[in-house]
Amino acid sequence: MAVKIPSASVGVKINDWYNAIRKFNVTDAEMLKAEIERDIFRMEEDQDLLLYYALMEFRHRIMLDYIRPLEEEKVPPDFSEILKDIEDKQGKLTGLLEYYFNFFRGMYEYNNHDYIKAISFYRRAEKKLRHVEDEIERAEFHFKMAEIFYHMKQSHVSMNYALQAIETYQAHETYKVRRIQCEFVIAGNYDDLESSEKALPHLENALKLVREESQRILEGHTFYNLGNCYYKMGKADQAAEYFHKAVVIYKEETSDTLTKACFSLALAYFKLKQNEQAHDIFNEGFKIAQQSNDAIYISKYHFLQALYINEDGMDSLSETFQLLESRKMYPDIEDLALEAAEYYNEIGLLSDSVYFYQIVFNARKQIKKGDWSYEV
Template identity: 55%
Template sequence: MISITSAEVGMKINEWHRHIQKFNVTDAEMLKAEIERDIEVMEEDQDLLIYYQLMAFRHKIMLEYTLPSDENRMELSEYLKKIEGHKKKLDNMRAYYYNFFRGMYEFRNGKYTKAITYYKKAERKIPTISDKIEKAEFYFKLSEVYYHMKMTHISMHYAELSYNIYKKHELYSVRRIQCHFVIAGNYDDLENHEKALPHLQEALKGAELLKRKNTHIYATAFFNLGNCYHKMDNLNKAARYIEQALVQYRKINSDVLPQAYHDLALIYFKQGKKQQAMDCF
């Protein structure tokens, strides 16, 4: 079964909303059905589901006005009153999710400047979002895009904002680990590897508790530690951690395998282990 990202579904919801605004009932109905099929195979994303529910409510009100039943006929004045009753909350949430998912979409396509533009628009609506986990997720996404753009201190600021919320909620262990990865990555970019290490060690400690459920993040914790030690020229520890990462990545046939073999080959060459290096190569 083919999976679809929440960012792609979010873009479809944005298009769905445009059809609702224009009272394009047929197009809106077709797109709604397509989105519901996509959600069945989509990666898990609670924010996306909230956005979908918000738009489904808006869609229902449109239908009550444009295709009223005999028992439930709605006049234009009623329609406007119903929308206005929810308008401020709807407008704030719609604007937030529209820009949030557009930002995610641009990020996935490597258009980081565009992603930031949309994320910053979403950020203006953050004061209206009461759910702290929603805020943590948003801050994490900002930390990611700024990390990829090497805007180190800004990335760390948002990663710490996100982590400080997630650490109070036991169920969000994966996001806490990912926050450690981002903070450590920023320290590595600053060539302050000693400060990166505690975050990577904490990430590995958390990932060990998830190794049966999330092999990928367990492998990545080893891999990131190995790369950090490589940058510190501690080749023995670097090799040991990347070897452990490879064991885990092979279990899931990860697409990170070529990079892990490449990095381990470099380390073996530096250690003078030519045959092992060539095997990895």
């Protein structure tokens, strides 16, 4: 009779697997995953450990979705089966496992642009944070909270979480990718607080760290964030240069961030009245959004089309705002409405401009209230 492997020894390997995932060390993570999968079949029965394994497999797929962009012709990974398997067992989750479920599910919803659901799951995870003793795991949680609140323009809340996270990561040399991502979030918050001159040093530091890591996709993200920073400063020409650099890298890496980068580059070109380049990159990005069935970006490209290409007027523009409002994406509403308001002001359609400035004002009121970001 074959000797069963103690579940505790498999549990140690799963911990090592998770450490590799958090460091974005794909090679080690894949190797440990394969080893654990072999051990599971020879392990003594332990339902809690099998749940831990299922949760970590879910987290592993989220990592791969971020670090390994899709190859051409491949469809995005289907998380539905693994999610259903975990949710069927959710009643058995307690303590640390319950924390992991809600934390990882929040990451999944964030990646799907459903920020309200993401915050809801993160808040549930936060209630279980007392079960987490590892300082790196606490830093992971703080980073993810910083990231989501940055996207919802809750800048001071985001900055507080980001500073907690980066303090821990700076003490651990092997977590350089997360340090870089923290610099992105801190810089983005300074942009939203209209202090872009404070954002630039963080992005320059991120670029230095990225080049030490030789991670091409992260270099693309840094260029994109630099473009965003210069755009917020009103320097559309410099923004376009960095957005273009990001687009080049995202094409090389077949990154799903290409849709967003093409949108930002097209917007910068329209702002600069470089209409031929704007049309070319618009068509490219719009096609990618349609191929990936990205409802949010399809709607945003329709917005650009209505504003700058077809000049369809407010009815067409309003359709984008209706979709964004249904998702409570008030920061996106604010940004797009401001683009429309400034454009109509520039061409002398003052009543239309005032209409969109009112949308900006209403969106900012919702962001300032922040009630929607605490729903559980």
